[in-house]
Amino acid sequence: MYHAIVRSVVRRTWRKVNTGDYEAAVSMAAPDLRFRFVGDTALGADVRGPEAFRAWFARFTEHLPGVRLRLVDVVAGGWPWNTKVAVWLQVAGTLEDGTPYRNIAMQWVTLRWGRMVDDIVVEDTLKLDAALRRQQRHLLATAQPSGD
DSSP states (O other): OHHHHHHHHHHHHHHHHHTTOTHHHHTTEEEEEEEEEOSSSTTOEEEESHHHHHHHHHHHHHHSTTOEEEEEEEEEEEETTEEEEEEEEEEEEEOTTSOEEEEEEEEEEEEETTEEEEEEEEEOHHHHHHHHHHHHHHHHHHHSOOOO
16 A cells, blocks of 8 residues: 555656646655766756755756656555655657657656655666757857848
């Protein structure tokens, strides 16, 4: 029963995150949360605490506005003081130049008494890097004077 409750809470949280309510995820963070977004990209992170986690979401929306993270599946196991949660996410949206962006991500979370103490997210970094580069090129191109 406990694991069904955890899965339900995770699903509800990701539904909120998918609408842009990132505070739903931040509110689950323990004061000593360690969050890692794996990869050498503008979104790569290894930070601690809810404020740094919130700042990462701000960076995410700055770099990929309109891109959403939809939970596909969730698995939970362990005891309330050391619960492990695996999440499969679909990443989708439209880049600034009109190009569709599709990716997948996996998340591995450790909960302690319902609070997130460790969160690791792995996304296909080649696709992510290509999308971030497209975004950057588009921003640079649209910032150029028209020359009229």
